[in-house]
Amino acid sequence: MLKSLSFKKISDNAVAGSTHEFYAWSDDGAKRVFCHYNEANVLILDELDNHL
Numbered sequence: 001m002l003k004s005l006s007f008k009k010i011s012d013n014a015v016a017g018s019t020h021e022f023y024a025w026s027d028d029g030a031k032r033v034f035c036h037y038n039e040a041n042v043l044i045l046d047e048l049d050n051h052l
Contacts, residue, residue: 010034018046 005022015021018034020043025031032051038044 015047015049021051023051024048 007020007022009019010021012019015034017036019036021032021034023030024033030051031048033045034047034049035043035045
């Protein structure tokens with residue numbers, strides 16, 4: 001399912017602590033969810049913000 005959300009790796013310093021992003025929505029006021037994986041390989045959502 002993450003592939004359909006355009007889940008992708010981001011550069012190391014793009015958003016502090018986040019390693020990946022995906023589309024929350026893409027219409028007016030498009031937003032992205034920034035996230036990372038913890039030690040147990042669980043996806044942790046860090047921030048909802050504008051796309052990079």
